[in-house]
Amino acid sequence: MDFSLSEEQQAFRDIVRRWVDAEAPKDWMRKLEADEENYPFALWDKLATGGYFGIGIDEAYGGQGGDIIIQMIFARELARTAGGLLWTWGLTSFAGAKSIGLYGTEQQKSRWLPEMAAGRLRVSIGMTEPSGGTDVLGAMRTYATKVDGGWKINGAKMWTTAARVADRILLLARSDKNVEKRHHGLTLFFLDAKSPGVTATLLPKLGMRAMGSCSVTLEDVFVPDNDVLGEPGRAWYMMLPTLNNERIMVGAQCLGAIDGVLEDALDYVKQRHAFGKPIGQFQIIQHYIADIATWQQQTELLLYYVAWLQSLGRECGVQANMLKMVATENAVKAADLGIQMLGGMGYSAETDMQRYWRDHRILRMTPISNEMVRNTIAESFGLPRSF
Numbered sequence: 001m002d003f004s005l006s007e008e009q010q011a012f013r014d015i016v017r018r019w020v021d022a023e024a025p026k027d028w029m030r031k032l033e034a035d036e037e038n039y040p041f042a043l044w045d046k047l048a049t050g051g052y053f054g055i056g057i058d059e060a061y062g063g064q065g066g067d068i069i070i071q072m073i074f075a076r077e078l079a080r081t082a083g084g085l086l087w088t089w090g091l092t093s094f095a096g097a098k099s100i101g102l103y104g105t106e107q108q109k110s111r112w113l114p115e116m117a118a119g120r121l122r123v124s125i126g127m128t129e130p131s132g133g134t135d136v137l138g139a140m141r142t143y144a145t146k147v148d149g150g151w152k153i154n155g156a157k158m159w160t161t162a163a164r165v166a167d168r169i170l171l172l173a174r175s176d177k178n179v180e181k182r183h184h185g186l187t188l189f190f191l192d193a194k195s196p197g198v199t200a201t202l203l204p205k206l207g208m209r210a211m212g213s214c215s216v217t218l219e220d221v222f223v224p225d226n227d228v229l230g231e232p233g234r235a236w237y238m239m240l241p242t243l244n245n246e247r248i249m250v251g252a253q254c255l256g257a258i259d260g261v262l263e264d265a266l267d268y269v270k271q272r273h274a275f276g277k278p279i280g281q282f283q284i285i286q287h288y289i290a291d292i293a294t295w296q297q298q299t300e301l302l303l304y305y306v307a308w309l310q311s312l313g314r315e316c317g318v319q320a321n322m323l324k325m326v327a328t329e330n331a332v333k334a335a336d337l338g339i340q341m342l343g344g345m346g347y348s349a350e351t352d353m354q355r356y357w358r359d360h361r362i363l364r365m366t367p368i369s370n371e372m373v374r375n376t377i378a379e380s381f382g383l384p385r386s387f
């Protein structure tokens with residue numbers, strides 16, 4: 001067994017690490033994140049100039065190519081400083097481009113992928129609704145009605161991150177109410193976010209503040225047939241195979257955050273003194289460091305294992321859910337201990353521990369809650385569905 005990165009992968013990691021330290025350092029990320037009113041366009045522009053939006057997009061469409069392992073490496077390195085601002089890249093280059101690549105027609109790919117790869121098209125994801133995200137199908141009240149040349153959409157979405165600044169929203173809507181099963185009759189739209197009838201309103205929140213999550217209302221919004229992804233009514237079947245990728249991306253973000261926490265904690269405990277000694281000499285502080293380092297190793301092993309299974313096309317749904325749960329819980333625990341070791345400075349807006357904690361606390365709820373993850377893991381052992 002060998003889970004080490006190849007020479008090429010290590011070289012890519014080193015390039016990204018140097019770029020992140022030079023172009024996206026922690027103190028700048030901290031300032032960008034705190035500005036709730038303003039999306040981090042400056043980070044977006046640097047990512048575009050660096051060519052990073054092309055990662056994972058086929059070279060035939062202007063991208064750089066790269067599989068899930070390359071995407072994982074990039075996400076980990078960027079999240080080490082950027083934390084939740086990783087999604088400046090991830091919403092478009094990972095989630096958006098993957099959807100177009102997988103479900104788009106040739107014409108749709110040629111139209112949108114080069115724009116995304118160049119950093120000229122920003123994507124938001126509109127799945128969750130005001131009545132609930134865990135039971136997203138039970139809560140869905142957004143309806144698409146067929147009209148001449150396209151569809152008319154009415155409804156509301158909740159927590160649509162970056163919707164205020166998006167060019168397109170990947171939007172899930174019910175297009176058929178008369179279905180036997182609720183995962184039937186769903187359609188995925190690549191909605192022009194500036195269409196008449198779309199209104200996005202900012203929702204103030206605990207972390208990832210600059211990413212601007214929004215409530216979105218849709219009133220008689222017309223979407224042309226050309227902007228439907230895949231076969232109308234079958235969106236759920238299309239989307240299921242992409243869930244493992246999403247779990248891997250969350251795992252990589254959390255691992256990057258743990259990397260950031262550990263390096264900041266080590267720096268601090270070596271230079272901060274109490275009772276005439278560096279606090280890193282106290283046994284309990286050493287144990288905190290040991291705990292974080294162990295969570296880092298545990299997260300890395302599970303992440304690499306799941307990414308490896310996924311890259312080979314092997315079944316890994318249960319392991320991907322385990323990764324999501326372990327990585328998100330480890331990141332929050334690590335940041336919490338990080339705050340503790342920095343004492344009052346851990347709580348200060350002038351250091352990054354509080355940002356790592358705030359940005360990653362949400363990942364225990366999204367994109368799937370860890371309660372739901374536990375449900376699905378338990379079910380995979382033959383236990384009856386509990387809900």
Ligand SMILES: Cc1cc2nc3c(=O)[nH]c(=O)nc-3n(C[C@H](O)[C@H](O)[C@H](O)COP(=O)(O)OP(=O)(O)OC[C@H]3O[C@@H](n4cnc5c(N)ncnc54)[C@H](O)[C@@H]3O)c2cc1C
Nearest residue numbers: 125126127128132133134159160161365366367369371387
């Ligand atoms: C900052 C932020 C950014 C987000 N970005 C996006 C985005 O870009 N696009 C998007 O579509 N969505 C986004 N979301 C939404 C996110 O995916 C949902 O918040 C998440 O799915 C949980 O849904 P909910 O908030 O409605 O909680 P609920 O579904 O109401 O759940 C509440 C609690 O009940 C528990 N629960 C529910 N059902 C069960 C069950 N069967 N068994 C055990 N426990 C259960 C949940 O685990 C949770 O603890 C974002 C959310 C936030 C806060």
